[in-house]
Amino acid sequence: MTATIERKPSKRRASAPRGPRESLVSRTMAMAVMGIASLYFLVPLWWLFVSATKTRSDFTTTAPLWFADFALFDNIGALFAYRDGVFLRWLGNSALYAGAGALIATLLAAMAGYAMAKYTFRGRELLFNIVLGGVLVPATALALPLFLLFSQIEATNTFWSVFLPSLVSPFGVYLSRIFAAASVPDELIEAARIDGAGEVRTFFTVGTRLMAPALVTIFLFQFVAIWNNFFLPLIMLRDEELFPVTLGLFVWNSQVSQIPDIRALVIVGALLSIIPLIIAFLSLQRFWQSGLANGGLK
């Protein structure tokens, strides 16, 4: 996933050169490298798409990178029918974990970052450094301690055990602070105060609007992180009804030796599970990209 995401901006830069003209040789070289990289990242996606359209028997017997009988819709039908449509439920769970989780995480990060950028209070730098430290700790390393904590309050295997840990984004706080400091002028806040707005209102009417590009970025990052988060649900959840789509597919994939037919469902499921991510990126990318650039110029 990340692969397709990262490719886009660089391609743009290559095709719309700014500054002094590069030599033909280096341009061709750059294009060649980009081309190979795109191919490298797109072939697995292509394979996934082609495989998802095949019937079970065509899957092992025909060329992996080209179509055979087109059975995509049959496969999708079988996927949604299997085990009373639990896959649809997983998609819904993922949307809820990632959508609501990223929204709240963004709000929390924005408020924290704004406060750290615009107010002086004792311990501000210490707090910020602790948050920065949080950026360095991989989520995987926190999963087990979180499990033990949630066990203490007997809250493992619940919606909250996956949802609550998704609400914090140290990186988001960091980005919010930097962006708030750069893009929300103190004079505007002063003006709002003089006009009689309270601090909360100032934040929501002035602060969040100016920080919008950064907030979209944080939302997107957090959305992808939660959607792809696999280890935390693996440790926390036992109830199939609560699984996000990543864990559900992983569980199915581990049952292939018992029921080889599941293989086809896993592949179609994988294809469907990345579509929301692609949509999120394509629809939000332009927005945050241009926004960030403008913010830098102002």
Added chain:
Amino acid sequence: MKKHSVARATALAAFTALVLSACSTGADGGAGASGDCEPAGEPVTLTFTSWLPGVEEAVAIWNEENPDIQVEVQTGPNGNSGTYQNFFNQLEAGNAPDLGQIEFDALPNFRVQDGLANIAACEGVADAESTFIDWTWSQVTFGEEDSVYAIPQDIGPEALYYRADLFEEAGIAVPTTWEEYRTAAEQIRALGGYITNFSQGDVNAFAGLVWQNGGQWFANDGEAWDVTLDSPESIEVAEYWQGLIEDDLVATYPTFTDEWNNGANSGELWSWVSAVWGANTVISGAPDQAGNWAVAPMPQWEAGASAAGNWGGSTTAVFSGGENTYEAAQFALWLNTDPEALASMNATANIYPATVDGGELEAFQGGLDYFGGQAIYEVFAEAGANVNPDFVWGPTMTQTYNDVADGFSAALSGDGTLMDALLAGQEATIAALQAQAIPVQE
């Protein structure tokens, strides 16, 4: 991307396992001494973690018949993909489920960490011994008196899947001994095919071959573990396959991949020594060859013998620390002996039961069209009865598998031999046991 995070997760999980076990071993035998197993006297709800697809259907039958002992199914990926690590974490946190599915090769690991309840004293459990195939019962008792730590569920007795049509066309007799198997391999290679595939990753399949040869990898005298990956029988098997690899008589695809399926489907691979569950793998992996595959007993080390190996199989274990050991044991016993339950699990997850009568399920009667009408389960029923009952798994199998697989992988790329891999696995296993303060025989 996903693969990457799984690898990282596994590495982390392995590390925590070491840390956790280092502080929890030593207090051996604390898990529910036999002699006390009383019903709760009130309605209970049990939790049962399993990765068998559709096991809920069998459980629903039980819930219908036993309103006072309700069972809730929890699910997860198969054991080594994360569920075992979850069990260890849950045991550590004190919120393990009442029952869990555990494969035979992972059982000793839970035993040494005091994760299992001894259910020998529970009503009906000790008497069930004769219901199960000998070797499965010794796996769940660890050969100890008055001890039963799990109820056997399914098994994977092995036989030889082979392309009946190709063998016949080429005029090659279906090999009955490993010597004939090698001769056939040479003839098949001359025709452009491979007799079979040797996979670097399936170390437990290799263990099945050692098991067939009467070999041992582990032994426990009640005090310390004896690690014998280098036993003569084990080395004999390694030398045999090393010879086939060196002479390019076997393919070396990773098993269960598309290219491997393709080999089976295209006629490149002529046979596969595998377990009873492998039938479904063959059927779905080689759809073009319907009617052409057949099943024969495994090749033997001594002509006329009938030893079989085993690959895979699970148990239903009752975890220590639960309050409803009696009810849990009753459910485990029912799940794995009741004909209706077994038939249900066979229908949804293709399990082959560990009971003596396991082969008598209706699903195993008669011929299969895919195998040219052959009644293949008769071969497996016989193999199940011919598995050596003395094979013992060690308490650190995941690590042993990984280390030996690394060595196999090197051997397949020409760096070292399978024998080297076993010796390296031997040393790594002893080190791993010592690191967990599990006593090892010198």
